[in-house]
Amino acid sequence: MLWFALAYVFLLAPIVVVVGASFSGADTGGVVISYVQFPPQRWTLEWYARIPAVQYEALALSLVLGVAAALAACAIGIPAAFGLVRGGLAGTPLIAALLRAPLQIPTVVIGIAFMQLYYLMADYSRIDLVGSFAGLLIAHIFLVTPFVTGSVSAVLQRFNVRLEEAAVILGASRWRTFCRVTLPLIMPGVYTGALYAFVVSFIDVPVSLFLAAPGSVTYPVELFHSMEHDFNPSALASATLVTAFSLLLLVGAERLIGLNALLRSGAA
Amino acid sequence: MRWMSLCLVALAALGVTDSAAAQGKRFDGVTLRVGTWGGTNRDAQKETAAVELEKLGAKVDYVIGSPQDNFAKIIAARGRDVPMDTFEILGSMLPEVLGRNALDELNYANIPNASALRSDERRKHVVAHWTTQEMIFYNADKFKELGLTPPKTLTDLRDRRLAGRIMIPDITSGGGIEGLGGFALAAGGDERNVEPGLKLIKEIDALKFWKVGADVITGFKSGDIWVAVAHAGWAIRTAYAGVPVVTVPPQYGQKRGLVKEGFLGVVRGTKVKEAAEFYVNTLLSEDVQYHMSIKTGQIAVNPKVFPRLATVPVVKDLTVLDSDKIANMVRLDPDKINLSQWIDQWNRMISR
Structure with missing residues (x-):
C-alpha cells in the first residue's frame, strides 16, 4: 500500500511543481525571467496577472472545440458501436479495426493528411476548409470518435439483452425501449467515451498545429510554442488554472451526474 | 492679407490630412499572415511591427510554428493559396527553402531599412533580421x-x-x-x-x-x-x-564566436507582397530591432541599434555589439x- 502511495506521489509531483512554480516570484528588477523556480523563494500572483489575453482566447477555442468534438463523436460513435456489436455484419473485426485506425496513425500524419485533403477539396469543389474551425473540428472528430465507439462497444458487449426483451414483452415500442432501457444502461460507456474524447481533443497538439487558422490557435499549441522558443512562468499560471478548473469540473460531474454510481452500474 | 494667409494655412492643413488619410488607407482590407514562433517572439512582433501595419489599415495574423513546421505547411499548399505571406527561416534551412523555389525575390526598394545591413545579410530572396x-x-x-x-x-x-x-x-x-x-x-x-x-x-x-x-x-x-x-x-x-x-x-x-542567423522571406504566390515587404522593412527599423533584441535575447542585425543596446548594462556586458567583430564570427x-x-x-x- 505504501509503495502505491509513493508511486502516486511521484506521478503527481510534476503537478505540484507546476502549481508551486506558478506562485514563485523572483527579484529580477521587473524583467520577465524564463525558468522554473521551485520551491518558490517568494510567493506572488504576478504570473497570474501576466497571463496574456491570447492564452485565454486559445483556451476558449479549445473548450469549444473539445465539447463540439466530443458531442459529434457521440453522435457517430454510439450508432457505430451498435452496428459493431449487434449488426451481425460480415467482416465485423475488419470494420472494428478500421474504426480504431485513427488511434494507430501518428497524429502528426493525421494533421498533414487532413491539410492535404482540404487543399484537394478546395481544388475540386467550392468547399474550402483550410484554416477553418470546421476543418479543425472534422479532424478532431476523426481523432476522438474511436474512444466513444470503444467504450460504448465494451458496455454493449456486457449488456443483458433480456432487459430489452422484457420491456418489449411488456408492450414498450422499440424506440421507447431504447430510450428508457438501453440508453440509461449504456450511459456509463457514453460518459466515459465522451470524457476521453473531450480530453484527447483538448490536449491535442499535432493535428491542431497544422489545421488551426492563422491568428487563432488551440490552448496546448499556444503553450507548446510559448515554451519552445521561450519559457514564461505565466504559462505555468494558466496551466494551474486549467488544472484547477478540470478538478472542479470532475467534482461537479460527480456531484451532479454521479459518475461513480454510473460506472458501478455499468460494471454490474 | 491676414485672411488669405489663414486660408492658405487651412488648405495646407487639409492637404496634409488628406495625404495622411490616403496613407492611412494604403493597406485597407489587407490581411498579412506572418509565420513565426509563438510566445515572446510573436508577442514582440505583435507589439511593434504589427502595430505599424495596422495603422495603415491592415490586419496581421500570426501563423505560429517553428520555421520547419511553417515550411511544411507551405510545401503542403504547393500550387494553391499560400498559407502565409512571410515567414521566419533559419540559416540552416536556406538550401531546402531556396531549392524548392518557395520564395519571391525581394524588392529592396520597399525595404529601405535593409540598406544598413551587410551585403551577405541582404540576399535575393531572404533578408536577415536577427542573429544569436x-x-x-x-x-x-x-x-x-x-x-x-x-x-x-x-x-x-x-x-x-x-x-x-x-x-x-x-x-x-x-x-x-x-x-x-x-x-x-x-x-x-x-x-x-x-x-x-x-x-x-x-x-x-x-x-x-x-x-x-x-x-x-x-x-x-x-x-x-x-x-x-x-x-x-x-x-x-x-x-x-x-x-x-x-x-x-x-x-x-x-x-x-559563432552566430546563428534568422531570415525572413516573402512566400511565392502571396497576394500581399507589398504589405509583406512593408512588414519586413518595419522589422528592420531601429526601434523594432531594439525592442526585439531586448524582449527576445536575439541580437539586432541593424548595426545602428548597437549604441542604444549598449546603454543596457547586461546586454553590453554579455553580448558582442561591434559590427566588425560580429562580421568576423x-x-x-x-x-x-x-x-x-x-x-x-x-x-x-x-x-x-
Whole structure:
C-alpha cells in the first residue's frame, strides 16, 4: 500500500511543481525571467496577472472545440458501436479495426493528411476548409470518435439483452425501449467515451498545429510554442488554472451526474 | 492679407490630412499572415511591427510554428493559396527553402531599412533580421571561488574539475546545429566532418544537455551548472535571474564566436507582397530591432541599434555589439550540413 502511495506521489509531483512554480516570484528588477523556480523563494500572483489575453482566447477555442468534438463523436460513435456489436455484419473485426485506425496513425500524419485533403477539396469543389474551425473540428472528430465507439462497444458487449426483451414483452415500442432501457444502461460507456474524447481533443497538439487558422490557435499549441522558443512562468499560471478548473469540473460531474454510481452500474 | 494667409494655412492643413488619410488607407482590407514562433517572439512582433501595419489599415495574423513546421505547411499548399505571406527561416534551412523555389525575390526598394545591413545579410530572396551569438558562459563567482581558469575555447571544457557542471545543447534543441558545428570546428573538424566534435563532447565528463534554453537558467540557478554553451540571450536571462555569469565567444582558429542567423522571406504566390515587404522593412527599423533584441535575447542585425543596446548594462556586458567583430564570427555553411547524418552520428556516439 505504501509503495502505491509513493508511486502516486511521484506521478503527481510534476503537478505540484507546476502549481508551486506558478506562485514563485523572483527579484529580477521587473524583467520577465524564463525558468522554473521551485520551491518558490517568494510567493506572488504576478504570473497570474501576466497571463496574456491570447492564452485565454486559445483556451476558449479549445473548450469549444473539445465539447463540439466530443458531442459529434457521440453522435457517430454510439450508432457505430451498435452496428459493431449487434449488426451481425460480415467482416465485423475488419470494420472494428478500421474504426480504431485513427488511434494507430501518428497524429502528426493525421494533421498533414487532413491539410492535404482540404487543399484537394478546395481544388475540386467550392468547399474550402483550410484554416477553418470546421476543418479543425472534422479532424478532431476523426481523432476522438474511436474512444466513444470503444467504450460504448465494451458496455454493449456486457449488456443483458433480456432487459430489452422484457420491456418489449411488456408492450414498450422499440424506440421507447431504447430510450428508457438501453440508453440509461449504456450511459456509463457514453460518459466515459465522451470524457476521453473531450480530453484527447483538448490536449491535442499535432493535428491542431497544422489545421488551426492563422491568428487563432488551440490552448496546448499556444503553450507548446510559448515554451519552445521561450519559457514564461505565466504559462505555468494558466496551466494551474486549467488544472484547477478540470478538478472542479470532475467534482461537479460527480456531484451532479454521479459518475461513480454510473460506472458501478455499468460494471454490474 | 491676414485672411488669405489663414486660408492658405487651412488648405495646407487639409492637404496634409488628406495625404495622411490616403496613407492611412494604403493597406485597407489587407490581411498579412506572418509565420513565426509563438510566445515572446510573436508577442514582440505583435507589439511593434504589427502595430505599424495596422495603422495603415491592415490586419496581421500570426501563423505560429517553428520555421520547419511553417515550411511544411507551405510545401503542403504547393500550387494553391499560400498559407502565409512571410515567414521566419533559419540559416540552416536556406538550401531546402531556396531549392524548392518557395520564395519571391525581394524588392529592396520597399525595404529601405535593409540598406544598413551587410551585403551577405541582404540576399535575393531572404533578408536577415536577427542573429544569436553562441557563447560559452560561466558562473564567475564559482570560478573565482574554486580558482578555475575561464574557458576560451570549447576544448577547455575538458577540465575534469568541471565534470558534471557543464550543459550543452542537445542536437534536437534550438541550438543543436550550432552547438555540434561549434564543437566540430573547435576539435579540428568542419560541417562535413563532425566526428572530431562528437569525440570532444564524449571527452567531457558527465555532460548535461539542454533541450530548451530555460533548462540552462534552471541549472545555473539551482547551482548544478557552472558552465553552459548557449546563445547570449540565455546568458542575459540567467544574469537577470541573479547568477553572476560572464560570456566568452569561443575561439575557432582565427575567428572568435559563432552566430546563428534568422531570415525572413516573402512566400511565392502571396497576394500581399507589398504589405509583406512593408512588414519586413518595419522589422528592420531601429526601434523594432531594439525592442526585439531586448524582449527576445536575439541580437539586432541593424548595426545602428548597437549604441542604444549598449546603454543596457547586461546586454553590453554579455553580448558582442561591434559590427566588425560580429562580421568576423563563424557562420556555419548550410550547404555542407547533412543534418540527418549529424543526428545519426550523434545518436550512435552521444545518446547511447
